[in-house]
Amino acid sequence: TRAYNFCAGPATLPEEVLRQARDEMLDWQGSGMSVMEMSHRSDEFVSIAETAERDLRELAGVSDDYAVLFMQGGASSQFATIPLNLMAADGSADYVNTGIWSKKAIAEASRYGKVNVVASSEEGGFTTVPDQSQWDCSVEASYLHYTPNETIGGLEFDFVPDSGPVPLVADMSSTMLSRPVDVSKFGLIYAGAQKNIGPSGLVTVIIRKDLLGHARRETPTMMNYQVIADNGSMYNTPATYSWYLAGLVFKWLKAQGGVEAIGQLNQRKASKLYNFIDDSDFYANPIAPRFRSWMNVPFTLAEDSLNNDFLAGANARGLLNLKGHRSVGGMRASLYNAMPEAGVDALIDYMAEFARERG
Numbered sequence: 001t002r003a004y005n006f007c008a009g010p011a012t013l014p015e016e017v018l019r020q021a022r023d024e025m026l027d028w029q030g031s032g033m034s035v036m037e038m039s040h041r042s043d044e045f046v047s048i049a050e051t052a053e054r055d056l057r058e059l060a061g062v063s064d065d066y067a068v069l070f071m072q073g074g075a076s077s078q079f080a081t082i083p084l085n086l087m088a089a090d091g092s093a094d095y096v097n098t099g100i101w102s103k104k105a106i107a108e109a110s111r112y113g114k115v116n117v118v119a120s121s122e123e124g125g126f127t128t129v130p131d132q133s134q135w136d137c138s139v140e141a142s143y144l145h146y147t148p149n150e151t152i153g154g155l156e157f158d159f160v161p162d163s164g165p166v167p168l169v170a171d172m173s174s175t176m177l178s179r180p181v182d183v184s185k186f187g188l189i190y191a192g193a194q195k196n197i198g199p200s201g202l203v204t205v206i207i208r209k210d211l212l213g214h215a216r217r218e219t220p221t222m223m224n225y226q227v228i229a230d231n232g233s234m235y236n237t238p239a240t241y242s243w244y245l246a247g248l249v250f251k252w253l254k255a256q257g258g259v260e261a262i263g264q265l266n267q268r269k270a271s272k273l274y275n276f277i278d279d280s281d282f283y284a285n286p287i288a289p290r291f292r293s294w295m296n297v298p299f300t301l302a303e304d305s306l307n308n309d310f311l312a313g314a315n316a317r318g319l320l321n322l323k324g325h326r327s328v329g330g331m332r333a334s335l336y337n338a339m340p341e342a343g344v345d346a347l348i349d350y351m352a353e354f355a356r357e358r359g
């Protein structure tokens with residue numbers, strides 16, 4: 001009875017995870033309590049938290065040189081937290097502008113210091129990633145920030161930028177754990193949980209330990225990475241239930257074979273849909289093929305006037321949340337880890353039928 005939910009976030013979660021959470025809702029492993037009711041200082045919850053961190057480290061290949069933090073406030077709060085911790089008040093940071101999430105990060109960081117937009121694909125409508133040889137980076141920058149996957153535009157880097165000695169900072173909200181990534185190339189990786197990790201509000205931060213301890217004096221305590229790291233992400237009451245659910249998702253992902261296996265599946269799912277779109281005269285995707293996102297596939301119909309009918313027909317078949325972001329229009333199918341290949345097949349079948357009947 002579960003629909004295929006193509007929402008960009010909060011997004012579909014693995015059915016097995018939701019079933020386990022349901023089974024454990026009233027009584028977690030004989031504790032007589034729901035995880036929601038446990039003290040975050042209890043042995044039970046500390047074991048849940050530590051297991052989740054260990055599994056995330058294993059899945060993403062995170063070495064002991066990095067701290068793993070489970071913070072709150074979503075990825076958006078990191079837009080301010082990062083400059084407050086990493087950028088000196090009289091310093092600067094480099095940002096790459098590849099879409100709406102890059103722009104939000106840039107706007108927020110600009111409140112705290114000098115931001116240099118070293119490259120942008122805005123002029124062409126964010127349909128490509130600017131060639132790295134043209135980026136105007138500075139060795140003086142406190143860090144280089146980019147957005148590996150633009151969730152709204154459906155634009156994804158197929159390479160990790162070379163930032164030289166400057167720490168590389170990445171907003172991996174919508175690509176985290178979707179494919180293997182060499183964490184050692186990064187100074188800091190952050191990801192809002194509500195795509196491949198768990199419920200919204202939670203944000204995971206992977207930070208190289210030498211970048212801790214540099215927060216500006218005025219940094220709110222709750223945004224100080226050193227404080228959060230020193231307190232095992234429990235300086236205040238953490239988002240315990242979200243952390244627990246993230247832990248269940250990590251176990252599920254390990255059982256699928258980890259990021260290597262899920263990466264192959266994700267590539268196959270995305271290729272199927274892009275190939276179908278490219279072979280069709282009725283649907284289109286504007287992104288340069290090399291930089292098409294595996295996670296978020298925007299597409300337009302031959303005529304916008306058909307959008308509402310397309311969405312109504314999709315809903316009737318249990319293909320939900322296909323409406324594109326209001327800023328770009330059209331449709332968007334998000335194909336996160338928990339979207340089964342059968343969901344993509346069902347979507348393609350429906351798209352083919354709709355094009356036949358209405359095209």
Ligand code: PLP
Nearest residue numbers: 009074075076101151173174192
């Ligand atoms: N960055 C990216 C790439 C996103 O896709 C999103 C949200 O969907 C955000 C940041 C903002 O995340 P949050 O709503 O958790 O603050």
